[in-house]
Amino acid sequence: MLVILNLTAPPVLILLLPAAMFGNYTLPAPPASDVAAFSPSGAVLPTWVVGGNLYILQGGDPAVAIYVPRFENSSGVYKVSLGGGDVVIQAPPGVMIQDINPLPRQTKLNKTGLYLYLTGPATVTYYFFKVEIKPPPTQPPATTQTAPKATAPPTATPTATPTATPATTSAPQPTPTATPTPPSGAGAQTQWLVGAAVAAVAAVAVAAYLLARRRGGGGGDCGDLHETDVAILRELEKRGGSADRGELQEALGLPKTTLHRHLHKLSKYGFVRLVQVGGSQRVELVRGCR
Known part of the structure; x- marks a missing residue:
């Protein structure tokens, strides 16, 4: 079983399960939501969670299981703990990893985010940041001055032609460039490395966002949403922006x-927020769909 932790709000766990007739798996973290499972064709599979174990009727095929794990949220800083096994942590653009234990054995970076490969048990703490693009300052227009016309002096016959000795101009010396030094300590070095990588991913994400806006002609935000997604958002608007999941x-x-x-898709793209209240879950509208 391969565990993929997506650092969204709330976090999402994706379990890649091997082929089996009736799967029996130990969950890497207690669930804070129902566990949904799907076959390779996308068919929904029956699931049961009993005492920290996940049971799936797979029918001899591999499967994918998705759920929200238990997490802590203190002033916008999220913390997730996972059990043993192979773990891949995905940090999408806009996520800053504050702390991770153990340190990843391998990292990869592409336009979808930063990927950290490690072996559990593992704990990760992260938060979100925004990238603002400010236009360059406007330079005042240059003022063109017209030199006064000079009156030519009377022509005189020179008695000698002086020889001008050109002045020797020394070449400008290059200014040394300071090389940034990462902070000392294993944890601080990891945070510095991850922060730099995520900042690079954020820049790519901003460019992709602006390109998508341009292709969309500046329209609304519903272009990539399914009609079921839109229906959920409309129902939340009718209920004042908040409703129980049931x-x-x-x-x-x-x-x-x-x-x-559909709720986890909308949560991933920032349309809704899923809030655990006791034994139930509330869905809160973050932004509507024009």
């Missing part, structure tokens, strides 16, 4: 697994 399922007439899949 109320949404009943109002929209959706299966539990279908609602689960």
Whole structure:
């Protein structure tokens, strides 16, 4: 079983499961939501969670399981702890990893984010930041001055032609460039490295966002949303921006697994926020869809 932790708000765990008739797996973290499972063709598979174990009727095929793990959120800083096994942590653009233990054995970076490969048990603490692009300062227009016309003096016959000795101009010396030094300590070095990598990913994300806006002609935000996603957002707007998960399922007439899949998509892209309240979960509208 390969565990992929996506550092979103809230975090999302993706379990890549081997082929089995009836799968029995120890969950890497206690679930804070229902566990949805799918076959390679996208069909929903029956699941049961009993005493920290996940049971899936796979029918001899591999499967993918998705759920929100238990997490801590203190003033916008999230903390997730996972059990043993192979773990891949994905930090999308806009995520800053504050601390990670153990240190990753391998890192990869592409336009979708930073990927950290390690072996559990593992704990990661992270938060979100925004990248603001400010236009360059406007330079005042240069003032063109017209030199006064000089009156030519009377022509005189020179008695000797002086020989001018050109002045020797020394070449400008290059200014030494300071090389940034990462902070000392293993944890501080990791945070410095991850912060620099995430900043680079954020720059790529901003460029991709501006390109997508240009291709979309400056329209609304619903272009990539399914009609079910839009229906969920509309229902939340009707209910004042907040609703219990069970109320949404009943109002929209959706299966539990279908609602689960669409809510986590909307949460990942910043349309809704999933808040655990006791034994239930509330869905809060973060931004609407024009």
